[in-house]
Amino acid sequence: MTEKDLISGLKELKEIKPRKEWVSLTKHNLLKQESKFSFASIFPYYRYALAGASLIIFVGIFTLSNDALPGDILYSVRKTAEMISLRNSQASLVFDIADRRLNDLAVIAKKDNKKNLQPAINEYQASVSEVAKSLARQDVKKVLENVKKLEDKKISVESLGIVIGEDKEITNALSEIVNRELADLEIRTLTEDNQLILIKVKEDRDAGRFSEALEKILQIEK
Amino acid sequence: MVNKRKDFSKIYDEYIDRIYRFVYIKVSSPQIAEDIASEVFSRCWEYYKANTIDNPQAFLYQTARNLVVDHYREKGRTNIVSAEYAVLPDPYDMKEKAHNSSDIAIIKQAITKLSDDYQEVLVCHYIEDLPISEIAKITGKTEGAVRVTLHRAIKALREEV
Numbered sequence: 001m002t003e004k005d006l007i008s009g010l011k012e013l014k015e016i017k018p019r020k021e022w023v024s025l026t027k028h029n030l031l032k033q034e035s036k037f038s039f040a041s042i043f044p045y046y047r048y049a050l051a052g053a054s055l056i057i058f059v060g061i062f063t064l065s066n067d068a069l070p071g072d073i074l075y076s077v078r079k080t081a082e083m084i085s086l087r088n089s090q091a092s093l094v095f096d097i098a099d100r101r102l103n104d105l106a107v108i109a110k111k112d113n114k115k116n117l118q119p120a121i122n123e124y125q126a127s128v129s130e131v132a133k134s135l136a137r138q139d140v141k142k143v144l145e146n147v148k149k150l151e152d153k154k155i156s157v158e159s160l161g162i163v164i165g166e167d168k169e170i171t172n173a174l175s176e177i178v179n180r181e182l183a184d185l186e187i188r189t190l191t192e193d194n195q196l197i198l199i200k201v202k203e204d205r206d207a208g209r210f211s212e213a214l215e216k217i218l219q220i221e222k
Numbered sequence: 223m224v225n226k227r228k229d230f231s232k233i234y235d236e237y238i239d240r241i242y243r244f245v246y247i248k249v250s251s252p253q254i255a256e257d258i259a260s261e262v263f264s265r266c267w268e269y270y271k272a273n274t275i276d277n278p279q280a281f282l283y284q285t286a287r288n289l290v291v292d293h294y295r296e297k298g299r300t301n302i303v304s305a306e307y308a309v310l311p312d313p314y315d316m317k318e319k320a321h322n323s324s325d326i327a328i329i330k331q332a333i334t335k336l337s338d339d340y341q342e343v344l345v346c347h348y349i350e351d352l353p354i355s356e357i358a359k360i361t362g363k364t365e366g367a368v369r370v371t372l373h374r375a376i377k378a379l380r381e382e383v
Contacts, residue, residue: 001325001383003376009329010348018242018256026260027234030267031227 069104070119079123094134095146098127102153109160121164132169135177140221143177144214151211174210181217194220230270233278234263240350241286247345248290250334258293262286279352283360287342332382340375347372 001009065077101124108116131150135143147170158164182205185198197216204213241262246255262285266278275281333341342361346352354372358365 001380003380005325006329006376006379006383007348009325010333010344012326013247013330013333013345013349014243016243016246017239018246018259019252022256023238026238026256026263027231030234030263031231 069108069113069116070123071116075119094127094130095150098124098131098150099153101127102150102157105157105162105164106160109157109162117162121162124164128167129169132167132173135170135173140177140181140214140218143174144211144218147174147211171208171210174214175205175208178205178210178213178217181214185217185220190220226271230267233266233270233282237279237282238263241282243349244283244345245286245290247330247333247349248338248341249293254293258286258289261289277359279356280359283346287338287360291338328383329379332379335382336375336378339371340378343368343372344375344379 065074068074068078101120104116104120105124107113108120131146135147138146150167150170154164154167178201182198182201185201190198197220201213201216201220204210204216238259242255242259245258245262246252249255249258262282265285266275266282269275269281333344336344339361343357346357346360347354352360354365354368357363357368361368363371
């Protein structure tokens with residue numbers, strides 16, 4: 001075979017081609033994962049600016065909402081932020097929220113802001129409802145601490161001229177805790193001193209003095 | 223990314239046949255050629271997504287070369303040319319010209335017996351019509367070295383045929 005024949009023969013090998021279906025399938029498989037439309041894919045450089053701007057706006061709104069009072073436009077944002085943190089934190093946070101509601105009421109009283117008064121009272125009562133639900137999950141010592149703080153704050157707010165009324169839900173929750181603890185103590189063997197304290201616990205319970213009853217329960221359990 | 227997909231799609235369409243053929247002549251198996259060719263473009267696409275490729279042709283052929291070398295390293299060089307390839311028509315759409323069919327089959331068989339360097343320059347220059355300068359980029363040799371290799375390759379092929 002001459003060199004010319006060889007070269008001519010080599011050129012004939014151009015006829016070697018892959019299967020058409022393999023060619024299509026391979027291309028499809030290679031590129032299929034990239035076919036999703038996204039704003040970022042079309043504007044790749046803008047996504048960083050967009051993310052940055054979104055973060056600034058997001059942080060700005062939440063910062064501005066920190067001072068929003070019940071009845072204000074941004075109050076819902078503040079409440080949402082509080083609810084988000086509520087789900088992710090421990091039960092004592094509900095007391096913090098109720099405490100903040102009392103602070104809001106104090107601000108309203110000082111500014112003599114009648115427009116926000118009723119919404120603020122409503123919000124406080126809603127927060128008290130959450131406090132009441134959380135009480136059963138806490139130990140007696142923590143319950144007492146938080147209830148006492150809330151009670152003291154409530155008294156100071158009411159001294160500014162705002163009538164809040166009784167926190168019946170917290171009272172009911174405390175009653176249940178006292179009864180629960182009493183049931184436990186009655187089946188235990190107690191010293192004579194503790195037996196006397198137990199009698200006083202029952203007297204406080206019957207008189208509706210639940211915080212005092214819990215304080216005595218703590219004495220027994222020391 | 224949308225533009226990159228478009229660009230890569232064009233690269234794929236332009237070179238898929240050539241890369242497949244380049245690999246097939248070296249490995250003599252359609253299935254292996256498909257596997258290796260797929261891998262070549264997969265690697266190219268992965269690289270292309272994050273970088274620019276100035277010379278896609280050189281990139282693809284270099285990748286194909288490397289993968290064929292890996293294939294032989296893994297499998298052990300087997301220079302089997304089965305009778306079906308020598309005698310029967312190519313299963314992948316190779317046009318058969320009656321007066322040349324046996325010559326083509328013989329040449330195809332003979333090429334596989336040559337060294338990798340010789341195979342490459344023959345395939346790239348005579349089958350894929352690549353200029354000497356481009357082959358130099360793919361193989362990493364000087365243009366002068368490519369010319370010498372090409373001359374020696376043709377001579378070696380004549381001896382095999």
